[in-house]
Amino acid sequence: MNNELLNELTFFVLAIFVGIEVISKVPTILHTPLMSGTNAIHGIILVGAIVIAAGANSPVTVAIGLVAVILATTNVVGGFVVTDRMLEMFKGRQQSKTRQSK
Amino acid sequence: MTVAITLAYLAAAVLFILGLKQLSSPKGARNGNFTAAAGMVIALIATIPLLRFTAAGAAIIGIGVVIGGIVGTVGARMVKMTAIPQMVALFNGVGGGAAALVAVAELLHFGNHPAFTVAFPSVFSIVIGSISFAGSMVAFAKLQELMTGTPITYPSQQLVNGLLAAAIVGFVIAVLAIASVPFSYLSLMILALVLGVAFVLPIGGADMPVVISLLNAFTGLAVAASGFTLNNFALIVAGTLVGASGSLLTKLMSDAMGRSLANVLFGAFGQLHKGGAAAAGKEGRSVRSASAEDLGTLLAYSRRVIIVPGYGLAVAQAQHAVRELAELLEKRGVEVSYAIHPVAGRMPGHMNVLLAEANVPYEQLKEMDEINDEFKNADVVLVVGANDVVNPAARSSPGSPIYGMPILNADQAKNIVFMKRSMRPGFAGIDNELLYDPKTIMFFGDAKDSLTKLVNAVKAA
Numbered sequence: 384m385n386n387e388l389l390n391e392l393t394f395f396v397l398a399i400f401v402g403i404e405v406i407s408k409v410p411t412i413l414h415t416p417l418m419s420g421t422n423a424i425h426g427i428i429l430v431g432a433i434v435i436a437a438g439a440n441s442p443v444t445v446a447i448g449l450v451a452v453i454l455a456t457t458n459v460v461g462g463f464v465v466t467d468r469m470l471e472m473f474k475g476r477q478q479s480k481t482r483q484s485k
Numbered sequence: 486m487t488v489a490i491t492l493a494y495l496a497a498a499v500l501f502i503l504g505l506k507q508l509s510s511p512k513g514a515r516n517g518n519f520t521a522a523a524g525m526v527i528a529l530i531a532t533i534p535l536l537r538f539t540a541a542g543a544a545i546i547g548i549g550v551v552i553g554g555i556v557g558t559v560g561a562r563m564v565k566m567t568a569i570p571q572m573v574a575l576f577n578g579v580g581g582g583a584a585a586l587v588a589v590a591e592l593l594h595f596g597n598h599p600a601f602t603v604a605f606p607s608v609f610s611i612v613i614g615s616i617s618f619a620g621s622m623v624a625f626a627k628l629q630e631l632m633t634g635t636p637i638t639y640p641s642q643q644l645v646n647g648l649l650a651a652a653i654v655g656f657v658i659a660v661l662a663i664a665s666v667p668f669s670y671l672s673l674m675i676l677a678l679v680l681g682v683a684f685v686l687p688i689g690g691a692d693m694p695v696v697i698s699l700l701n702a703f704t705g706l707a708v709a710a711s712g713f714t715l716n717n718f719a720l721i722v723a724g725t726l727v728g729a730s731g732s733l734l735t736k737l738m739s740d741a742m743g744r745s746l747a748n749v750l751f752g753a754f755g756q757l758h759k760g761g762a763a764a765a766g767k768e769g770r771s772v773r774s775a776s777a778e779d780l781g782t783l784l785a786y787s788r789r790v791i792i793v794p795g796y797g798l799a800v801a802q803a804q805h806a807v808r809e810l811a812e813l814l815e816k817r818g819v820e821v822s823y824a825i826h827p828v829a830g831r832m833p834g835h836m837n838v839l840l841a842e843a844n845v846p847y848e849q850l851k852e853m854d855e856i857n858d859e860f861k862n863a864d865v866v867l868v869v870g871a872n873d874v875v876n877p878a879a880r881s882s883p884g885s886p887i888y889g890m891p892i893l894n895a896d897q898a899k900n901i902v903f904m905k906r907s908m909r910p911g912f913a914g915i916d917n918e919l920l921y922d923p924k925t926i927m928f929f930g931d932a933k934d935s936l937t938k939l940v941n942a943v944k945a946a
Contacts, residue, residue: 456553
């Protein structure tokens with residue numbers, strides 16, 4: 384096993400613990416936005432899609448690269464925008480009153 | 486990988502973690518989303534110097550980002566708030582598909598005999614990513630009502646799924662041990678797509694949120710696996726974060742429904758009670774209904790009113806009408822609160838989003854544990870388009886498929902007003918005893934029309 388793989392395994396295992404720890408106290412009302420937010424974060428696959436698309440040099444790799452970039456970009460952009468739409472609606476009593484009085 | 490790129494990836498990972506942390510509390514949630522998005526931008530920009538572009542490569546990246554950006558923005562902007570769950574499913578599915586394609590491209594790149602450390606994460610990513618893609622599309626179709634939301638079962642279903650899984654394992658071994666040829670991993674991809682469909686078909690629409698959350702975690706893991714293939718630290722960390730937090734979230738969601746994850750996935754939920762619901766419906770028992778005027782008077786002279794909103798309210802776009810009614814009652818000195826069941830709407834937290842959209846202050850929204858003891862002091866419980874979440878069968882009849890699910894104690898109130906379109910059972914397809922309770926008054930009709938009538942009746946009272 385080489386060094387790089389060992390490092391990667393270390394990151395992997397630590398990230399599991401961080402991922403569990405960081406959301407362990409989330410209230411029920413935020414489950415939907417949180418799911419949507421994590422959904423946007425796995426759009427990081429766009430980085431992978433760009434890496435494989437950049438070197439495309441045959442019809443097959445061009446096709447795979449193009450579809451992968453489209454799908455991944457949809458994931459990232461749609462994920463963050465829809466999460467934001469949900470969250471902009473959480474307001475307290477004061478804010479909602481000021482908006483109504485406008 | 487240069488030092489600068491590694492540091493940029495580290496910054497992105499930190500921003501993802503901080504973003505998730507902020508997303509876990511109502512105050513910081515929106516900032517959390519921006520924080521995570523900033524991490525994403527940093528990771529993307531940092532990747533560019535790493536690459537050597539062919540002309541075709543640069544072109545397809547440009548075209549792909551523009552198309553995906555437009556599809557994502559328009560989709561996310563246009564979607565109605567009631568349709569959020571299926572939109573999340575869709576965005577999740579495309580992520581899984583992208584992860585599988587990245588892995589296919591890597592296998593093509595490495596030829597017939599890649600190192601095990603490349604081949605293993607690649608086939609993992611292909612299988613899990615494809616299951617997530619196909620499963621999410623079925624979940625989308627079920628929630629969008631492009632297909633029936635009831636569980637689809639057929640004879641020997643478990644056997645078929647088992648054979649599919651066995652065939653997948655066979656091809657995985659073939660790729661790893663014999664040769665990584667396109668025939669093997671494309672077969673793998675197709676089989677995994679079929680398994681994804683077969684896996685979600687027998688799960689009912691009411692359980693879709695749990696499934697979407699699980700597939701969300703799957704996509705995260707597929708992305709992490711692609712990270713191992715590409716030796717990309719950002720993919721590994723971000724994908725694993727999502728895989729781990731998504732798994733926990735899936736568990737929290739099934740807990741909120743009082744069921745185990747295995748029961749959700751393999752229980753073929755709808756099958757158990759079909760006969761029961763039909764039989765109960767045939768009894769033709771009588772129910773009590775009342776006019777808008779009577780109900781208006783009842784509400785106007787109550788001291789405490791609790792509103793139980795459900796998905797029917799959202800479908801009828803009646804959030805604003807219910808807020809108007811609540812404000813009117815408050816002006817008359819009636820104490821009004823909303824009781825939000827953890828799975829009200831179609832996803833945990835969904836109802837809060839819908840009511841927030843209608844400017845209902847979130848101080849009035851009470852979670853189940855907070856309000857369940859207050860029902861006995863309430864003069865009227867107004868159940869608007871909800872059903873299963875107040876069904877006492879969850880407490881009393883062990884044979885019922887929702888037995889054990891925590892419910893709102895609406896039956897303890899002095900009066901229960903059910904606003905429903907018909908006597909049809911709720912999303913889980915189970916008859917509700919509470920509809921026949923002597924304390925219950927039915928008010929039939931579209932939720933929005935009915936609420937408007939009540940508003941006028943309260944004004945007149």
